[in-house]
Amino acid sequence: MTPEQFLEFARVLPEPLLLVSSEGQLLATNQPVADMLGLRRQELRGRMLLEFVTESANDVVKYLQACSSSRTMVIGSLTLRKNDGQTLICRSQGAVIQPWSPESSALILLRLENRALASSNFVLLNEKIDELAKEVQKRKQAEEALKKANQKLEIRVEERTTALQETLNELQLTQTKLIQAEKMSSLGQMVAGIAHEINNPVSFIYGNLYHAHKYTQDLLKLVQVYQQVFPNTPPEIQEQVEEIDLDFLFQDITRLFESMTVGTERIQEIVKSLRNFSRLDEAQLKQVNIHEGIDSTLMILKHRLQARDEYPEIKVIKKYSQLPNVTCYPGELNQVFMNILVNALDALEVSAVNGQPLEVNLRTTGNQTLTKNNPQIEIKTEVIDEKWIMVSIADNGLGINEQIHSKLFDPFFTTKAVGKGTGLGLYISYQIIVERHNGQLNCFSVPGEGAEFVIKIPISSVS
Ligand SMILES: Nc1ncnc2c1ncn2[C@@H]1O[C@H](COP(=O)(O)OP(=O)(O)O)[C@@H](O)[C@H]1O
Ligand SMILES: [Mg+2]
Structure with missing residues (x-):
């Protein structure tokens, strides 16, 4: 070139x-x-x-x-x-x-390049790289922030879901309690209604029995007088006397009236217990004799205490102390006695039949028949001090295993078959004693030996 x-x-x-x-x-x-x-x-x-x-x-x-x-x-x-x-x-x-x-x-071609320019280009490039790096950093941070926000959102959604689930559970429980309360109240009304309806006719019978007995005695006396005055009765009369077995009639009629009186008295007692148990007229706080409540409940459960088919009789041992009247909601308290007594009866029946515990899978008892021969319920009442009284209901059934002890008062906890247990008895009892009466309800049990439920309530300080 x-x-x-x-x-x-x-x-x-x-x-x-x-x-x-x-x-x-x-x-x-x-x-x-x-x-x-x-x-x-x-x-x-x-x-x-x-x-x-x-x-x-x-x-x-x-x-x-x-x-x-x-x-x-x-x-x-x-x-x-x-x-x-x-x-x-x-x-x-x-x-x-x-x-x-x-x-x-030789010819040489030289190409020059301004270093400063090159390095300024380099600086520019560096700046660009820096900017890009910053941008990348920013994006990363934004991504991180987004991730965190997402996580927070997820946690919040989870919290909300848990809260909703809890509310739902509470609502279901309230609904069940309402249904249960409704059932109890309609049952109470029915019981009170029946008691009332029976009470009137039984009162007529009881009231007239005395007079009927007296009139019969009078008539019999009159017959005796006739016999004395006219010892030689004509054959028609003599025949009739023999046919009706007059001598036996004389003896039996008194026993008959006596047993009718006992029967009507018992009906009256049952009616009284039913009314006492339902205590519809007493939804408010009232001073009552706790023993009457327990006795009425026992009276209603009498059929389950008697010996039947494979079940032996269940003895009830009462160890009542002198108790002052207690200010309480009597109907509700009776419901607690009922729940605890029914549980004791269930436990005794299960052990009486097969000697196995209620919670068959949780314990092994071998072949022992623990309470078959002497099933019993002991009811003890005591004054603890000037402010508190105590009612203890203990059975000698198979007791409660330690593993389930802490769940007893949970709603819906039951070891009984579907249709037999609702798991609400002890839960409702706990609410009645602890929340309505400011009292305490505790359970003590030695597995294999029985269970004891102890109720403590203030004599008068229900708020
Ligand atoms: N006296 C008792 N002996 C043994 N177990 C009992 C006794 N009382 C209660 N339990 C246990 O507590 C559970 C809960 O009782 P409860 O709340 O009355 O519900 P439910 O009777 O409907 O099962 C029972 O299923 C039973 O396992
Ligand atoms: Mg129960």
Whole structure:
């Protein structure tokens, strides 16, 4: 390439290019070189590269020689001395484009690159990278924040779900309690209604029995008088006397009236117990004799205490102390006695039949028949101090296993078969004693020996 050709070629290129001889003479330059040096292009032609750089002549020649003898591009560094006295460090890339020959020296093409510009580009690039890194960081943080927010949301959703589930459970429990209360109240109404209806006719019978007995006695006496006055009765009368077995009738009629009286008295007692138990008229706080409540409940459960088929009789041992009247909700308290007594009867019946505990799977008792021969319920009452009384109901059934002891008062906890147990008896009893009467209800049990339920209630301090 001649210097002219080079000029033609280099004019259009934006990067600084120079054509130098291997001795360092400038053969041609393009406009960017002149701009770099702050000179006009004409001022450069024919001059030596050495004049425009700070490097020593030796270094420059060495570099140019290296360029002319290499087949590849040789990279070097040149510090340009600009027209205004400032210096400019450049990276140079040199390549031989026409090798040395005897006619002419080698031609070298130098390409200059402003280091400062390059490094400012580098700075720019660095800044860009920095920005990008920051952006990436920001995105990461945003992602992290989003993740956390998501987690929080999930936790909140979970909390809400739990709260809703709890509310639902509470509602279901309330509903069951309402149904139970409704059942108890309609049962109470029915019992009270029946008791009332029976009471009237029984009162007629009881009231008239006395007179009927007396009139019969009078009539019998009259017959006796007839017999004395007319000992020789005509045969028709004699026949009738024999037919009705008058002597036996004389003896039996009194016993008959006596047993009728006992019977009606018992009906009256049952009616009284039913009314006492349901205590419909007494939904309010009232001072009552606790023993009457227990006895009425026992009276209603009498059929389950008697010996039947495979069940032996269940003995009730009462150890009543002198108790003051207690201010309470009598109907509700009777319901507690009923629940605890029914549980005791259930436990005794199960052990009486097969000697196995209620919770068959939880304990092994071997073949022992623990209470088959002497099932009993002991009811004890005591004054604890001037403020409290205690009622204890203990059975000698199979007792309560430790594993289920803590669940006894939980709603719906039952070990009984579906349809037999609701698991509400002790739960409701606990509510009545602890919440309605500010009392305490505890259970003590030695597995295999029985269970004792102890009720403690204040004599008068129900709020
Ligand atoms: N006297 C008792 N002896 C043995 N277990 C009892 C006794 N009383 C209560 N339990 C146990 O407590 C459970 C809960 O009693 P309860 O709340 O009255 O419900 P339910 O009688 O409907 O099962 C019973 O299923 C039974 O396992
Ligand atoms: Mg029960």
